[in-house]
Amino acid sequence: MGKAPLSEENMPNAPKPPSKPPNPVMRPQANICDYEGSNYRTEFWENTGRAYEDQVERIALRRLLPTQGRRLLEVGAGFGRLTNEYHGYDQVVLLDYSLSQLQYAQEHLGRSPRFVYVAVDAYHLPFRAGVFDGASMIRVIHHMADPRAVLSEIRRVMTPGGTFILEHANKRNLKAILRHALGKQDWNPHDLAPVEFVELNFDFHPEYIRDELQAAGFAPRQRVPVSFFRVPTLKEKIRTDWLVNADSVLQRTGLLVTPSVFVKNVATGDTPNNMALANDNEDIEALFANPSNGGPLVREGDVLVSSETGERYAIRDGIYDFKAPLED
Numbered sequence: 001m002g003k004a005p006l007s008e009e010n011m012p013n014a015p016k017p018p019s020k021p022p023n024p025v026m027r028p029q030a031n032i033c034d035y036e037g038s039n040y041r042t043e044f045w046e047n048t049g050r051a052y053e054d055q056v057e058r059i060a061l062r063r064l065l066p067t068q069g070r071r072l073l074e075v076g077a078g079f080g081r082l083t084n085e086y087h088g089y090d091q092v093v094l095l096d097y098s099l100s101q102l103q104y105a106q107e108h109l110g111r112s113p114r115f116v117y118v119a120v121d122a123y124h125l126p127f128r129a130g131v132f133d134g135a136s137m138i139r140v141i142h143h144m145a146d147p148r149a150v151l152s153e154i155r156r157v158m159t160p161g162g163t164f165i166l167e168h169a170n171k172r173n174l175k176a177i178l179r180h181a182l183g184k185q186d187w188n189p190h191d192l193a194p195v196e197f198v199e200l201n202f203d204f205h206p207e208y209i210r211d212e213l214q215a216a217g218f219a220p221r222q223r224v225p226v227s228f229f230r231v232p233t234l235k236e237k238i239r240t241d242w243l244v245n246a247d248s249v250l251q252r253t254g255l256l257v258t259p260s261v262f263v264k265n266v267a268t269g270d271t272p273n274n275m276a277l278a279n280d281n282e283d284i285e286a287l288f289a290n291p292s293n294g295g296p297l298v299r300e301g302d303v304l305v306s307s308e309t310g311e312r313y314a315i316r317d318g319i320y321d322f323k324a325p326l327e328d
């Protein structure tokens, strides 16, 4: 049997795909790749020979991010590996389905109003429309069975003209092209359709992603190929800084044959801009909306309450938990 593609699902104690949605009414259309309690940080990133991937992703992000912004939504922030790259933004909302990943991020980034931690399924964002002028989603969309639904949700909460940086796993990468040409891989990397190589782990064609972004209300701009040298033997034999420098140069070629692609997008259309609802970082709760119906929420002690539906969402040690309403 061939080696499985390099991806997050190959690590020990990998996230369990998929979890049953805790509230089927709120999440009718999609399963979730659940990282709750997984050792993603220690087993995938720390001392595992992925310094190269980490550094080249940061280079791509720096290339594409605006130097300044007001409020950025980091979708699938995980343990906050990349959050320090968003220093040009006044406020960063780290959003993830996994409470334990967010708890770790909070321990390291702290509790200042500059960082807001929100646990929720990204298909149902608990925000009013038009409240972010920046967003990013890195190494997350490969877990999404319905990319357009999640991209549309992200677009809804952004202001027109806002910048969204998306990273996606690229099915049309050199290794897949070669394997297909040699008859060692049955799926065709040039087909637009996503390939689900492990349950809830998808590789996407760059043109498929571009179409989905446009359908969701984004104008894709620059596309940056990343991780040209994601090959274990190369990484073992060649100094990381040399590989990183070479990748940085090759990123400029725009040759979309790498396992990872970063896309810079501008939010288009005449949609609401509600940034002014929270001019101050402390006013973040004015931006929340009930993820089940979009209605208003009011804080009562350590819960946010919907007067329309009676649903209540917990605030657990400074983390807003919208994964499911509290049970009575």
Ligand SMILES: C[S@@+](CC[C@H](N)C(=O)[O-])C[C@H]1O[C@@H](n2cnc3c(N)ncnc32)[C@H](O)[C@@H]1O
Binding pocket: 008, 031, 032, 033, 034, 035, 036, 040, 075, 076, 077, 078, 079, 080, 081, 082, 095, 096, 097, 098, 101, 120, 121, 122, 123, 137, 138, 139, 140, 143
């Ligand atoms: C591979 S990790 C990437 C984390 C981070 N972006 C990084 O690059 O280090 C994928 C993250 O997406 C989150 N995730 C997966 N499906 C999600 C969903 N439906 N809603 C919110 N977060 C999700 C997981 O909990 C996990 O933290």
